[in-house]
Amino acid sequence: MLTSHALHVDETSLRVNGKNQSVHVASTSKETRYGLHRSRGKQATDDIGILPRYKGTMVHDAYAVYPMYTEASHALCHAHHLRELREYAELYHHSWSKERAEALLEMKQAVEKAGGALPEEGVRHWEAVYDELLSNGRRELDERCQQGKHDGVRNAQKFIQRLEKRKQEALLFLRKKEVPFDNNQAERDLRMVKVKPKISGTFRQEDDAEAFCTIRSVISTL
Numbered sequence: 001m002l003t004s005h006a007l008h009v010d011e012t013s014l015r016v017n018g019k020n021q022s023v024h025v026a027s028t029s030k031e032t033r034y035g036l037h038r039s040r041g042k043q044a045t046d047d048i049g050i051l052p053r054y055k056g057t058m059v060h061d062a063y064a065v066y067p068m069y070t071e072a073s074h075a076l077c078h079a080h081h082l083r084e085l086r087e088y089a090e091l092y093h094h095s096w097s098k099e100r101a102e103a104l105l106e107m108k109q110a111v112e113k114a115g116g117a118l119p120e121e122g123v124r125h126w127e128a129v130y131d132e133l134l135s136n137g138r139r140e141l142d143e144r145c146q147q148g149k150h151d152g153v154r155n156a157q158k159f160i161q162r163l164e165k166r167k168q169e170a171l172l173f174l175r176k177k178e179v180p181f182d183n184n185q186a187e188r189d190l191r192m193v194k195v196k197p198k199i200s201g202t203f204r205q206e207d208d209a210e211a212f213c214t215i216r217s218v219i220s221t222l
Contacts (some may be wrong), residue, residue, distance in 0.1 A: 001023065001026065001027075001028055001031045001033060001050065001054075002050070002053055002054055002055075003056075004028045004031075004056055005056050005057060005176075005178035005179075005222075006028070006056060006057045006058075006059055006075070006178050006179055006180065007026055007027070007028060007050075007054055007056055007057070007058050007059065007072075008025075008026070008027045008028065008059045008060075008183050008185040008186035008189075009025065009026050009045075009051065009058050009059070009060050009066060009183075009186060010024075010025050010060065010061065010183060010186035010187060010189075010190055011023065011025070011040055011044075011063070011190075012190045012194060013026045013040075014036070014193060014197070014202070014203070014209060015202035015203070016202065016203045016204075016205075016206055016209045017065075017203065017204055017205060020038065021036055021038050021209065022036070022037055022039065022040040022044060022088065023035070023036055023190065023193045023213060024036075024037060024045060024048055025046055025186050025187075025189050025190055025193075026048075026050045026051065026054075027185055027189045027220070028185070030221070031219050031221050032189050032216075032217050032220035032221050033047035033050060033188075034189075034193070034204060034213035034214075034216050034217045034220075035050075035213065036206070036209050036210050036213050040065075041065055042065045042068055045065060045069075046066070051066070051069050051072075051101075052069065052071075052220055053086075054071070054072050055070065055072055056072060056073070057072065057073045057074065057075050057172065057176065057178070057179050058072045058073070058074050058075070059074075059075045059076075059077060059179065059180060059182075059183045059185075059186070060074070060076070060077060060183055060186075061076070061077045061080045061086075062076050062077075062080070062162065062166065062169075071134075072117075073169075073172065074169045074171075074172075075169055075172040075173060075176075075179045075180075076166060076169045076170045077182045077183035077184075078104050078108070078170070078181050078182050079175075079181075079182035079183065079184055080182075080183070081103075081104060081163075081170075082101055082104060083102075084159060085097040085098070085100050085101040085104075086101065087105075087152075088152055088155075088156050088159075089101070091151075091152060092151045092152035092153075094137075094140065094141075094144075094152065094156060095140065096133065096136050096137035096140045096141075096221045097137070097156070099133055099136070100133050100137065103126075103129055103130070103133055107126050107171075107173075107174065108181045110122065110126070111173060111174060111193075113179070115177075116177035116178075117174070117175060117176060117177040118174050118175070120173070122175045123171070123175055126171065126174055127167075127171060130163075130167065130170075130171060131167075134160050134163060134164055135192065137156070137160050138160060139198055141153050141156055141157055143158075179192075189220055192216060192220075193216070196212065
């Protein structure tokens with residue numbers, strides 16, 4: 001796992017003895033490692049011990065803990081971006097978000113057609129499209145504010161600001177063949193952590209929850 005080019009990371013909550021704890025996952029297409037911790041933050045990922053030693057590319061949902069590991073490079077999950085863009089389009093009727101989502105899917109198709117990475121000319125083209133659409137989004141949000149239409153604007157502005165600041169991480173999949181478009185691997189691996197309490201309830205003891213994480217790590221890896 002530590003030698004993999006790309007590592008999918010994510011976390012979710014789990015009730016143990018009536019209190020929320022966190023299950024952290026680090027996974028590849030061949031291996032899965034779950035870790036239970038009372039913290040959701042960096043103390044947890046430090047204690048679990050995988051991320052401090054990893055030097056490839058972490059794929060994640062922009063949670064603030066992961067970029068703290070500077071020995072690794074980072075790539076953002078566009079499945080999360082597409083869900084957020086759909087919300088702005090469907091709930092608040094922002095036209096910029098629909099154009100943005102369509103462009104992301106076109107980038108994905110271009111990478112797949114090229115066999116996993118684009119030549120530098122293609123990367124520069126999509127970088128220009130990326131910048132232009134973010135600028136268009138800012139203009140539309142400003143116009144909506146001037147017209148007194150504030151629904152969803154504040155969150156959308158923060159979203160655009162995040163994509164501007166983390167452009168390199170968002171577009172890394174254009175350049176590196178081993179970097180995927182999304183973080184679906186980690187989300188799939190965490191699915192059973194959420195299904196288990198729905199079917200058979202939560203855990204009464206921490207040892208039982210830790211055993212569950214160990215067993216799930218083995219099963220998922222197999």
